[in-house]
Amino acid sequence: MLNATYEPINVCTVRRAAVLLLKEKAEVIEGGKGELHAEHTSIIRPLVIRLLSFVKLPRDRHRRKITRRAVFARDDWTCQYCGTGSGLTVDHVIPRSKGGSSDWTNIVACCAPCNRRKGDRLPAQANMHPARIPGPPSPNVFIQVASPRIPTAWQQWLPDLTAAPVPDAA
Numbered sequence: 001m002l003n004a005t006y007e008p009i010n011v012c013t014v015r016r017a018a019v020l021l022l023k024e025k026a027e028v029i030e031g032g033k034g035e036l037h038a039e040h041t042s043i044i045r046p047l048v049i050r051l052l053s054f055v056k057l058p059r060d061r062h063r064r065k066i067t068r069r070a071v072f073a074r075d076d077w078t079c080q081y082c083g084t085g086s087g088l089t090v091d092h093v094i095p096r097s098k099g100g101s102s103d104w105t106n107i108v109a110c111c112a113p114c115n116r117r118k119g120d121r122l123p124a125q126a127n128m129h130p131a132r133i134p135g136p137p138s139p140n141v142f143i144q145v146a147s148p149r150i151p152t153a154w155q156q157w158l159p160d161l162t163a164a165p166v167p168d169a170a
């Protein structure tokens with residue numbers, strides 16, 4: 001789902017997209033094969049839709065749910081201390097035992113060895129500082145998490161998206 005400004009904002013179900021189209025709140029930007037049939041009409045199967053009126057993005061981005069996948073996607077699937085892409089876990093930059101919060105500004109992707117090395121120390125004590133200051137992720141991150149395999153039709157609308165590693169069989 002694109003905002004009126006063509007900025008990607010969300011992933012929704014085909015059903016939800018169809019409702020928005022039938023209510024004329026959105027238009028189809030990319031259509032797929034086949035049609036969806038409603039009572040008196042049929043519409044192209046929507047792959048990318050655009051809202052016709054601008055939606056202000058929620059200001060409470062930092063409150064969006066923190067999941068490991070979203071943290072990893074925000075951090076480009078790399079340990080924020082050594083840059084490796086394997087064995088990722090999450091680390092509280094300021095350890096919880098030292099009053100660190102469990103929010104987007106204090107949680108980073110971290111490989112297991114770095115996590116062990118840093119242990120319960122502050123970044124300055126361990127001389128380990130995250131490569132990027134962590135913060136709330138962009139909507140693209142949630143799009144990637146909602147749909148680990150990005151369909152081809154979406155790609156041109158998501159220029160900043162980092163390719164996720166092939167998801168586990170699970």
Ligand SMILES: [Zn+2]
Nearest residue numbers: 079082111114
């Ligand atoms: Zn590491």
